[in-house]
Amino acid sequence: MxxxxxxxxxxxxxxxxxxxxxxxxxxxxxxxxxxxxxxxxxxxxxxxxxxxxxxxxxGKKQAYYFSIEFLPGKxxxxxxxxxxxxxxxxxxxxxxxxxxxxxxxxxPDMAIGNGGLGRLASCFMDSLASTGLPGNGNGIRYRYGLFKQKIIDGYQVELPDSWLNNGNPWEVRRADKAVEVTFGGEVWLEDDGKGNLIPHYKDQERVLAVPYDTPMIGYENTTVNNMCLWRSEVPEELDPKFQNLEYMRQTSMLSAELYPDDSNYDGRLLRLKQEYFFVSAGLQRILHHYKGTQKKDIRRISDYIAVHINDTHPALCVPEFMRLLVDDYGVGWNRAWDTTVKVMSYTNHTILSEALEKWPEEMVKQLLPRIYQIIVEIDRRRTAELLPKIGASLVHNTRIIKDGQIHMANLSIIGSHSTNGVAKLHSDLLKDVELHDFYEIYPERFNNKTNGIADRRWIQIANERLSGIIDETIGKSWRHDLDELKLLKNFKDDEKTLEKLQKAKYDDKLRLAALIKEKNGIIVNPDAIFDVQVKRLHAYKRQLLNALHILKLYFDLKENPELDRVPRVFIFGAKAAPSYHYAKSIIKCINEIANMINNDQTVKDKLKVVFMENYNVSLAEMIIPAANVGEQISLASKEASGTSNMKFMLNGTLTIGTLDGANIEIFEAAGDGNNFVFGLTKDEVYEYYRNGNYNARDIFEQNPVVNRILNALIDGTIPNIKSEGREIFDSLTVYNDEYFVLRDFNDYVRAQADLEKLYRDPKAWAQASLMNIANVGRFSSDRTVKEYADDIWYIKAKKE
Incomplete structure (x- = not known):
């Protein structure tokens, strides 16, 4: 306007x-x-x-993106x-x-997400509005975000993230759109005399779900979509048996905290309640709105509504939609099932078994008795239908209910018309390995949608210096179409443009250096290579590999302080899940390595290590523009996609990474020589799995460099990590290095040396940086949501 x-x-x-x-x-x-x-x-x-x-x-069709996380930032x-x-x-x-x-x-940051999953959801919200597509979000209005991370004596300490203390000016409370969600009690079915089984309920726990709407404003257009976040409250007319403090506490807890501690039964039960709470509330509101505005047959709702299941947390969308259609709207089972499959679609975000949710059958039965009945019936009917067609083995392997567990990924795949991965490698792994039995049965349902990022936040807001230089160089069309950045290729040999780009990077490094001094009390050299790894702390992401290489550099400098090395500043930002002990031990080790190195006068400015606490969107907006190098070093086959790799690329940062997730597509897009590739391939990793012949102990005993580094974890070289150092040492040498850190170490060292060599040639480095920016267009989330719109949701953009 x-x-x-x-x-x-x-x-x-x-x-x-x-x-x-x-x-x-x-x-x-x-x-x-x-x-x-x-x-x-x-x-x-x-x-x-x-x-x-x-x-x-x-009455145009709209999509609703159900996600337990959103990470919009400011x-x-x-x-x-x-x-x-x-x-x-x-x-x-x-x-x-x-x-x-x-x-x-x-x-404050709207920190109602954890990492890539929530940030992707928010990038999609931005892109849907900015491309004129009618797509809305549905989640939980957590009173407290993930947690506020403090580093005390090197340890992660979790504090409440009270982001709502001063209110949220962007949200609108819609009390008139509140709905009830019910839990527990008893349910039984009675014939109504017309052949219909009608559910009857007794002693249910009632919770009021109140929506808070936050507008998602499109970029310079007239589209404003909605992100609906639900708050749990006590209903006004409450059964006396529930009028007690414990009920009120449990009700408030439903929307109090993202990811409650699930290391005990009560925590897992609360997590399951949260999942059903926002699923049921969201679907009820959608159906109420549809009936109120469209005045059309509910059985045609798939022509007007698409519901997307973002990872397995909203998998209960499938049985809840069936419940609403069958019980509340009187649709016959077969028609309701056909409609549900047409409405639902599912994105798988991981192949890690611990992240593919399974819930105890008895827990679901007690907490959600009607939903349990529907899941049993879905599983029974599917089994009866498919057994004669495809045989017992395939049917058993893909059952929703197996071994006393309800498999949420299986429920999501069976109850939807589309299952997608989030990078080509990930989608291929789903089809060929992890979900191969499902692919055999439903090949037409599987597809790939490589993730993307919202460039408006990750360069136009986060890096105004660079954005202005690009405007001066190629005009402003790229702000509406990221593919236009390819015009920068014409300036690859233009000295003035290269100098401007590197000056912008240097200015961003100065800005970050000032923040590091303010927050960490560490003075870093802006001429050094700023080498950054920012993401969730998880063993498969291999922050440990980065730390072991830092120790190698340190020991090299200790042996020869006059060694001709390009100065390096290694910057980490990461939160570990509160119950993830091993990840928290790695954080402690990184911080103690940092203390040791930063206080050693013999290495001077040649090596510094910085761990920036409480990594979030706002901190990322400071760190990513300043990075010379982005670390994307997960074990091949483990990172579904990654999106920080795309943010780094957009900001002219070179990637050092494995052939994993979207790295492969980034390396291909940027061109040979413009990034640094190392490590095992996916096929080599799976060959080790097949043969079982990986022996980390042999590497430890036969490689003197690795031997020295690992011994430093347990021999007192690094102060204050006696138990943590031993835990990590044992994970690598006794428990055989689950994520092949030692196997990839030598090649990682080689790639790091190549990186340093290129950095010594400022023009060549600047050219590689430019080529990353110029080729980032395909990693726009605008492109991604258009593919979802065309191939999965069948929604159309508004014509301005």
Missing amino acids: KLSKKQFKQDFEERLTSKFATDLTKAGYQEIYDALASVVKHYYANIWVSDNQYKDET MLKSNLLNLGMLKTVREGLEDFGIELDEVAKVE
């Missing part, structure tokens, strides 16, 4: 006065932020209303950018002596 600076300044001053009864001379940053958010909300309100009316009147600058008024507002505030970036610091 068009907005003059004069009009904005007038609106802002009036809003500040009316909202807080103060003026600019007395207002604090919290008041300034709240007033500014209120003004921005006023600017988009009419667009939101108009787009909702357009959707209702046209919304202020994103909303200003997408409304086309970021520059105007910044300049208007400057006239008042106010820095927009300082105001933005007041806003």
Whole structure:
């Protein structure tokens, strides 16, 4: 929308006065932020209303993306950018002596996600709106985010992330759209005399689900989609037997915390309740809205609604949709099942067995008795239908209920028309290995949708310096179509352009260096290679491999302090799940390695190690633009896709990585020589699995470099890690190195040497950086959601 600076300044001053009864001379940053958010909300309100009316009147099909995580980060600058008024507002505030970036610091991250899964969901929300596609989010409004990470004496300590303390100005509470979700009790079926089995309930626990809507504003268009987050509350008219403090506590816990500790039964039960809570609430609202606006036969709902199951957490969408159609809307079982399969689609995000959810049959039966009945019936009917067609083996291997467990991935695949992986390698592994039996039965359902990122946040907001240089070089068309960045290839040999790009990188390194000094008290050399690994801390992501290489560099410098090495700054950002002991031990080791190296005067500025606590979206926006190198070093076949690799590429960062996930496609897109590849391939990993002939102990005993590094974990070389060092040492040498860290070590060292060699040639490095930026277009989430829209959801973009 068009907005003059004069009009904005007038609106802002009036809003500040009316909202807080103060003026600019007395207002604090919290008041300034709240007033500014209120003004921005006023600017988009009419667009939101108009787009909702357009959707209702046209009746076009809409997609609903169900995800237990969303990780939007801060919304202020994103909303200003997408409304086309970021520059105007910044300049208007400057006239008042106010820095927009300082105001933005007041806003907390909407940290209602953990890592890549939640961030992908938020990139999709941005891209759906920005491409004019009618796609909405559905999740939980957690009172506390994942957790706020503090590093104390090298250990991760988890504190509550109270992101809602000052409210959330972007959300709208819709109390009139609240629905009830029920748990437990008894259920039985009675014939109504017409051949229909009607469920009857007794002693159910009732919970009120209240939706909070947050607008997802499209980039410089008229689309405003909705992210609906549900809060659990106590219903007004409550059965006296439930009117007690324990019931109230349990009700509030449903939307209190992302990923409660699932190391005990009560924690797992709460997790299952959360999953059903947001699934049931979301589907009820969708069906109510459909019936209220479309006035069409409920059996035709697949023509108007697509529901997407993002990983297995929303898998209960399948039986809950069946329950609503059969029990509440009177649709016959066969028609309801056909409709459910047409409506539902599923993305698999991992092949790790611990992440493919399975729930004890008895737990589901007690907590969700009607849903359990429906799952049993789905499994029974499918078995009866397929046994004579495909035989007992395939049917048994793909049962939903097996060995007393309900398999949520199986439920998601069977109850939907599409199952996709998130990178070509991952999708091939699903078809060929991990879900091969399902692929044999439903080959037409399997497809690939390589992940993408929202470039608006990851360069236009996070890296305004680089964005401006690209504008000056090739114009602004790339801001609407990331493929246009390919025009940069014409400047690969242009010295001025290369210098500008590297100057922008240097400025971002200075900015990060200042933050590191402020937060960590460590002074780093901006001329050094900034080598970054930021992602969840998990053994398969192999932060440990990075740490072992750092120790090698350190020992080399200790032996020869005058060694001619390019200075290196290794930067980590990672949270470990609170109950993941091994990952927390790795964090402790990294921090103690950092303390040892950073306080050793003999290495001077040649080597520094920084662990930045509480990694989140806002910190990523500072770190990623400053990185020279991004570490994507998971064991081949384990990372489904990765998206930080794409963010690094967009910001002109070179990748050192394995042939895993989307790395393969990134290496192919960027071209030979523009990144650094090492390590086992997927086929080599699976060959080890088949033969069982990997012996990590042999590597430890026969490789003197590895031997010295691992012994440093247990011989006192690294202070304060007696138990953690032993745990890691044993994981590699006694328990045979599950993720082949030692097997890939030598090749990793070789790739790191190649990296250092290229960095010594500033022009060649700058050219490789440019080629990464120029070829990043295919990794836009705009491209990804268009593929989902065309191939899976069958929704169409709004014509502006």
